[in-house]
Amino acid sequence: MAESAPRRCCLGWDFSTQQVKVVAVDAEMNVFYEESVHFDRDLPEFGTRGGVHVHKDGLTVTSPVLMWVQALDIILEKMKASGFDFSQVLALSGAGQQHGSIYWQAGAQQALKSLSPDLPLHQQLQACFSINDCPVWMDSSTTAQCRQLEAAVGGAQALSCLTGSRAYERFTGNQIAKIYQQNPKAYSHTERISLVSSFAASLFLGSYSPIDYSDGSGMNLLHIQDKVWSQACLGSCAPHLEEKLGPPVPSCSVVGAISSFYVQRYGFPPGCKVVAFTGDNPASLAGMRLEEGDIAVSLGTSDTLFLWLQEPMPALEGHIFCNPVDPQHYMALLCFKNGSLMREKIRDEFASCSWSEFSKALQSTEMGNGGNLGFYFDVMEITPEIIGRHRFNTEKRKVSAFPGDMEVRALIEGQFMAKRIHAEGLGYRVMSKTKILATGGASHNRDILQVLADVFGAPVYVIDTANSACLGSAYRAFHGLAGGTDVPFSEVVKLAPNPRLAATPSPGASQKNKMVRKQSHFKYITQERILEFNRE
Numbered sequence: 436m437a438e439s440a441p442r443r444c445c446l447g448w449d450f451s452t453q454q455v456k457v458v459a460v461d462a463e464m465n466v467f468y469e470e471s472v473h474f475d476r477d478l479p480e481f482g483t484r485g486g487v488h489v490h491k492d493g494l495t496v497t498s499p500v501l502m503w504v505q506a507l508d509i510i511l512e513k514m515k516a517s518g519f520d521f522s523q524v525l526a527l528s529g530a531g532q533q534h535g536s537i538y539w540q541a542g543a544q545q546a547l548k549s550l551s552p553d554l555p556l557h558q559q560l561q562a563c564f565s566i567n568d569c570p571v572w573m574d575s576s577t578t579a580q581c582r583q584l585e586a587a588v589g590g591a592q593a594l595s596c597l598t599g600s601r602a603y604e605r606f607t608g609n610q611i612a613k614i615y616q617q618n619p620k621a622y623s624h625t626e627r628i629s630l631v632s633s634f635a636a637s638l639f640l641g642s643y644s645p646i647d648y649s650d651g652s653g654m655n656l657l658h659i660q661d662k663v664w665s666q667a668c669l670g671s672c673a674p675h676l677e678e679k680l681g682p683p684v685p686s687c688s689v690v691g692a693i694s695s696f697y698v699q700r701y702g703f704p705p706g707c708k709v710v711a712f713t714g715d716n717p718a719s720l721a722g723m724r725l726e727e728g729d730i731a732v733s734l735g736t737s738d739t740l741f742l743w744l745q746e747p748m749p750a751l752e753g754h755i756f757c758n759p760v761d762p763q764h765y766m767a768l769l770c771f772k773n774g775s776l777m778r779e780k781i782r783d784e785f786a787s788c789s790w791s792e793f794s795k796a797l798q799s800t801e802m803g804n805g806g807n808l809g810f811y812f813d814v815m816e817i818t819p820e821i822i823g824r825h826r827f828n829t830e831k832r833k834v835s836a837f838p839g840d841m842e843v844r845a846l847i848e849g850q851f852m853a854k855r856i857h858a859e860g861l862g863y864r865v866m867s868k869t870k871i872l873a874t875g876g877a878s879h880n881r882d883i884l885q886v887l888a889d890v891f892g893a894p895v896y897v898i899d900t901a902n903s904a905c906l907g908s909a910y911r912a913f914h915g916l917a918g919g920t921d922v923p924f925s926e927v928v929k930l931a932p933n934p935r936l937a938a939t940p941s942p943g944a945s946q947k948n949k950m951v952r953k954q955s956h957f958k959y960i961t962q963e964r965i966l967e968f969n970r971e
C-alpha cells in the first residue's frame with residue numbers, strides 16, 4: 436500500500452466509564468482515525484459490567500485502575516498493528532470520567548519516570564497503587580462525608596458558592612474523605628491522588644500530571660473563583676491533602692512532553708506535547724465548540740444541559756465548573772432524570788406508541804398549549820427533587836388530565852421550560868447570538884426541536900456527539916499547541932465541521948415565551964408548594 440502522505444495531527448483520548456477511545460484529528464480539523472478498547476469485552480479478566488463493579492451494599496461503585504492501564508497498552512498496540520504513524524503526532528490531550536480518583540503508592544512516580552520500552556505499562560505499574568479498586572462517579576456511598584463537608588463550610592449553599600456545587604456523593608473530596616476514614620493505612624501510603632483525567636495524562640507524561648481547573652471543579656475542593664484548593668474543604672476531607680493533589684493548572688496548559696517510553700516503544704516524536712487532560716463533560720463542551728451564550732441539550736435517557744456562563748450563580752441544583760477553553764468563564768451542567776423514558780411513556784399513553792402520532796400531536800396543538808402547563812416526573816427528579824405528574828389549566832388550577840394531544844405538548848413544553856428556567860437560575864441568559872445545540876435520541880424528531888426553538892426563542896442545530904469528548908480533547912491539544920490562553924479556542928477550531936440548522940423560533944415565540952414563562956415562574960412557586968405537600 437502506498438505510503439500515505441505525512442499527516443500531522445493531534446490525538447484526543449477519552450478514558451470513559453465503559454471504554455478507552457482515541458481519535459486523530461488533522462490540521463484541517465478532520466477526524467481520520469479512531470480506535471477503542473471496551474473494558475467488559477476486551478478485558479474480561481477484570482469482571483466489570485459497564486466498566487464498573489457495583490458492590491454488595493448497592494452504593495459503592497469502583498473500577499480497577501490496572502484495567503485502565505492495560506486498556507491503554509491494548510489500544511496503542513492496536514494502533515501500531517494498524518500502521519498508525521505516531522511520528523506525525525504534534526500533541527495529545529484527553530478526558531476522563533469525572534469525579535473518579537486514583538491513589539498512587541509512595542514511590543510510584545519513580546516507576547513512572549523509569550518505564551522500560553521493552554515491557555507494557557501494566558506490567559511495570561502493578562505495584563504503583565495503594566487502592567486498586569478506585570471509586571467512580573456512579574458511587575453514592577459517601578452521604579455522611581457530604582454532610583460533614585457542608586457543615587464544615589457553613590452549609591450546602593455556602594459549599595456551592597465556594598466550589599460550584601453542593602456536596603454530592605460522587606464528588607472526589609467526599610470519596611477521599613471516606614478512604615481516609617475507612618482505610619487510613621492506604622491513605623498514608625498514598626503519595627499522589629489523581630482524577631481519572633490527570634491519571635491518564637500522567638501515563639503519557641511519565642510523571643504526575645496536575646489536575647486541571649475544569650475537572651478539579653468536580654471535587655467539592657476547588658475554589659472556582661480563585662482557582663485554588665479551598666483550605667476549609669481540604670481540611671474537612673483529609674490531612675496533608677494539598678500535597679497529595681499538587682497545584683491545579685489552567686485546562687489549556689501544556690503539562691510537558693511525552694514520556695520517552697512512547698517515543699521508543701511506538702515512535703512518537705520526542706517533542707510531542709501533552710496538554711492537560713480534563714473531565715469528559717468539559718471535553719464534550721469543547722468538542723461541541725460551545726461558545727458564550729450557547730446551550731447544548733443532550734436528549735437521552737436523562738437529559739443533560741451544558742451551559743456557557745460568564746457570571747455563574749451557584750445553586751443547590753446543577754454543577755458549575757471552570758470553563759475548559761476560556762479560563763475567565765465557566766460552564767454548567769444540569770441533569771434531568773425524567774428524559775426519554777418520560778417521553779416514551781407519554782408517547783405510549785397518548786400517541787398510540789408511535790413517534791409519528793407524537794409528532795402529529797405537536798403539529799395539531801398551538802405553541803403555549805393555550806396556557807396549559809404540565810410537569811411530568813414518573814421517577815424522582817434530580818432538578819428539582821420532585822416526583823409525580825402536575826398539570827395546571829389556563830386558570831392556573833391543578834387538573835388531573837388534558838385532552839390527548841395537549842398532554843403531548845404539555846410534556847415537551849414543560850420539559851424545555853424547566854430547562855430554560857433552571858439554566859437561568861444558574862446565571863444563563865439567552866443572547867441574540869445564542870445557538871442551541873441538540874444531540875441524543877430525541878434530537879432526531881424535528882417537531883420536538885421546534886418546541887425547543889420556541890421555548891428558548893433561539894435557533895436549534897443538531898450535532899453528532901458520539902465522539903464529542905475525544906474530539907474536544909484533540910481540539911484542546913491544538914489549542915494548547917497554539918499557545919492556550921493567548922489564542923481564542925474558537926479561532927483554533929474554526930475549520931471544524933459546522934452543526935446543521937434544524938429549527939428556528941416560530942413567529943411570535945418570544946411573546947409567547949414571556950407569557951408562558953410568567954406562568955412557569957408561577958408554576959415553580961406552585962411546585963414548591965407541591966414539594967411541601969410531598970414532604971407532609
Ligand SMILES: O=C(CO)[C@@H](O)[C@H](O)CF
Pocket residue numbers: 451452531532533534572605653714715716754768
Ligand atoms: O458524574 C458525571 C458528571 O457530573 C458524569 O457525567 C460522569 O462524568 C460520566 F463519566
